[in-house]
Amino acid sequence: MDKNIVMLWEKLEEKLNQQTLTITSAVTTNVMEAINNKMDSIIQENKKLKTQITKLEQKLDQMEIDKRKKNLVFFGVEEKGKRESELVDYIKEIITDTGLHLDSQEISNVYRIGAQTNKNRPVVVSLTTIWKKHLILKNKSSLPSGIYVKEDYPKHIIETRKQLQPKVEEERNKGNFAYIKYDKLIVKKPNDPGREKRKREQSDSPISPTQKRSNPNKATMPTATNTKDVIKPNLLNYIARGRSSSLSEVSKNN
Numbered sequence: 001m002d003k004n005i006v007m008l009w010e011k012l013e014e015k016l017n018q019q020t021l022t023i024t025s026a027v028t029t030n031v032m033e034a035i036n037n038k039m040d041s042i043i044q045e046n047k048k049l050k051t052q053i054t055k056l057e058q059k060l061d062q063m064e065i066d067k068r069k070k071n072l073v074f075f076g077v078e079e080k081g082k083r084e085s086e087l088v089d090y091i092k093e094i095i096t097d098t099g100l101h102l103d104s105q106e107i108s109n110v111y112r113i114g115a116q117t118n119k120n121r122p123v124v125v126s127l128t129t130i131w132k133k134h135l136i137l138k139n140k141s142s143l144p145s146g147i148y149v150k151e152d153y154p155k156h157i158i159e160t161r162k163q164l165q166p167k168v169e170e171e172r173n174k175g176n177f178a179y180i181k182y183d184k185l186i187v188k189k190p191n192d193p194g195r196e197k198r199k200r201e202q203s204d205s206p207i208s209p210t211q212k213r214s215n216p217n218k219a220t221m222p223t224a225t226n227t228k229d230v231i232k233p234n235l236l237n238y239i240a241r242g243r244s245s246s247l248s249e250v251s252k253n254n
Contacts, residue, residue: 064154070130071152072137073113074123084110091125098142100135124152157183 087110109126160183171178177188
């Protein structure tokens with residue numbers, strides 16, 4: 001009797017263990033599926049948020065670019081005793097001295113950037129038109145000694161341009177044509193077919209500007225000299241003779 005009870009107890013315990021494993025496995029599977037579903041939704045939402053953040057950053061960058069599009073930064077402008085109104089007059093004066101006319105109304109804002117130290121801080125000049133900005137940059141070589149001007153870029157673009165500058169010098173030392181366009185390095189080989197083609201198109205011209213291309217389909221009009229040769233007899237002589245002959249016939253009939 002005791003042996004039967006022991007065997008029954010062992011079978012019962014084994015069955016309980018199997019049921020426990022089955023329940024544990026089912027619960028674990030359900031929990032993992034729920035966690036995976038939740039994680040998938042979190043991952044998808046995270047991707048959407050990242051996409052929205054990227055778009056917002058791009059919009060902010062574009063707004064920053066547009067904000068600085070009409071700006072110029074002047075370096076070397078003496079800071080002592082120059083208030084905002086004096087800065088406007090001074091900037092206007094040094095630009096006018098380069099041979100470019102500038103009205104005070106064409107300057108929308110002037111301010112210095114950076115912490116005040118013993119050095120002259122850069123001066124940001126906001127203009128009302130982009131074409132005036134380009135004209136000032138074109139005449140920048142005529143600015144007074146010690147004063148130079150650059151375009152206004154966002155901070156991260158300035159850092160990128162600083163990092164690209166050694167590469168520009170390296171490419172130029174190789175004999176290539178290199179420059180920085182905003183935040184990109186542009187390198188062109190001296191024997192670039194595109195550059196040679198543009199040069200030929202500009203320099204080679206089959207007809208000089210003073211020559212005119214003849215049109216074979218256009219009929220040649222007679223010149224004034226040819227017109228005189230064609231009209232025979234002279235119209236006035238013909239009219240005069242006609243009038244005199246008619247008068248003589250009238251006198252005969254009378």
